[in-house]
Amino acid sequence: MSVRMAPPLPLIFLILIHGVSSANWVVNYRHSHICALKDSSVIMSCTYTYPTGYKIKKAFWTKNPVQGVEPPDLSEDPEYSQRLQYLGDKQQKCTIRLSHVTQKDEHTYYFRFTTNVTDGKWTGNPGVTLTVTDLQVEAPERVTEGDSVRLTCKSSCTLTDRATFIWYRNSQPLTERRDRNNQLLLQSVRREDAGRYSCALHEHTYISPPVYLSVTYPPKSVSVSISPSGEIVEGVSVTLSCSSDSNPPAEISWFKGGTIVGSGRIYNISNISSDHSGEYKCKSINELGKKYSDAVTLNVM
Template sequence: MATCNTLVFCECSVVLGQNGWSVTYTTQSICVLKGSTVELSCAIRYPSGTVTSTFWFTKMETGVEPEDLSQNPEYAGRLEYHGDKKNGHNLRIADLREKDSATYKFRFITDQTGGKYTGDPGVTLSVTDVVLEMDPTSVSERENVTLTCRTKCTLDPITAYSWYKNGQPIPNSNTYSPVYILFSVSSEDTGRYSCAVKDHEDLPSAEETLTVTFVLGQNGWSVTYTTQSICVLKGSTVKLSCSIRYPSGTVTSTFWFTKMETGVEPEDLSQNPEYAGRLEYHGDKKNGHNLRIADLREKDSATQQ
């Protein structure tokens, strides 16, 4: 995936003040991605005196001086403040976390009597992660799957979305829509999927796993295998699984086999002496038909049915 350092700057102005006192915030609300970096900015005005103290904070109680964020251990190593005590008071917060979501306000104190001022209403920061929604997460072949890339607040702007399978970009998958559809899936589409918004590819969503099962059947008859191919080591043990559907009646016999000739009933593997002592079969004659083969040999390589 591409890597980028995310930094959000704000360009509109909001001026609040009275009697010559004011704080001008460059924006009132910002939505940014978890893990990225944001910069909050403001400028101040005051009637007279000299500014002796400036700081940003998020919590204020009546009669109690608010806490300077630079003294808050939760922000340790993540804050960078630049200010000339008159204009250009910029607070940069790195490695954003969802709990950083809050309203940030700027306060300054002068050497004049009563010379303290807090700029209201402040800047509301919303930190969001990217979430991939998959519907459904388990399907049979030839069905469609819808992937939706969401954020909890509105990022501005989002120009495109990127889509990934097993950590690798899906070829020709960049879209201008937050929705991506996998049409008529096959077992090859089984895997882990994620998404990201353009220019934030280093901050992808958590992965969601898609399972596609192989289905054979017609007229109400089917066998659904949990996989079409398996590679295992010689000497190890493998488990093959399937479930069945049928229109009516009662199942009287179930078995796995590898060879079939036209007009001849295939041989139940449990009767094959080459598998003696190595097979274990569990099934309820309707669903959950599991075949376990131990001490695998190279000649066991075959298509089990």
């Protein structure tokens, strides 16, 4: 008959301790990945548990731990000490707030705690990976008056917190353009819609670099002025100016009656004579259309 021997007492003790450790050393992170806006504050939420009977000696956050090296406490790091606030306790909560984040803060962060037992230390995996993004406005360089255009406020990653977007034109907020959608739709664009557009998030200080939106349109408000005004006598110099509003800039042609006599916004007549009397008008033309001014009469005394 064979006799089965009981394992030595020390071995039983080690098995029990291992069983307790694997079941009770836990760190739970609310988000394993966080995408945050540049210069904002980030909340890294977590909870932790440990075996009954243990007492917490130190609880802190660290980054990029190296195997075999005791991880540093970020609250003691000059780069973090003024920006990091521990919101947890020495029982269950281990949440922190990191303010004024930049791309330099893109790391994986871990919560770690030590207890009153020599080997009672724990670093929570997988940690929290932080990505920091800025905002960029994506828009066409130019759009024609009357068309619709869509501007997009883009980030390099999907923001973790639900965001409300704010739009600016020429540094002034478009108060009616506040939406959870990151797009700005301009329907039936007008000349007044041209300008520098930027975007931001509600309750955040960071504003994207501006992007200029150009609105093109055919010539409008074409008119002619004469200098000097009033009676004109032979021998003087006369200047006719053509005023036109257009985008892109228009080419100007001058007509006396039905005959073209010059080009450019300014038409000069030196040593004027009675032969120059007549009706003058200018034509403004660009790639989108053309428009004539009303005729003006030049009487030479």
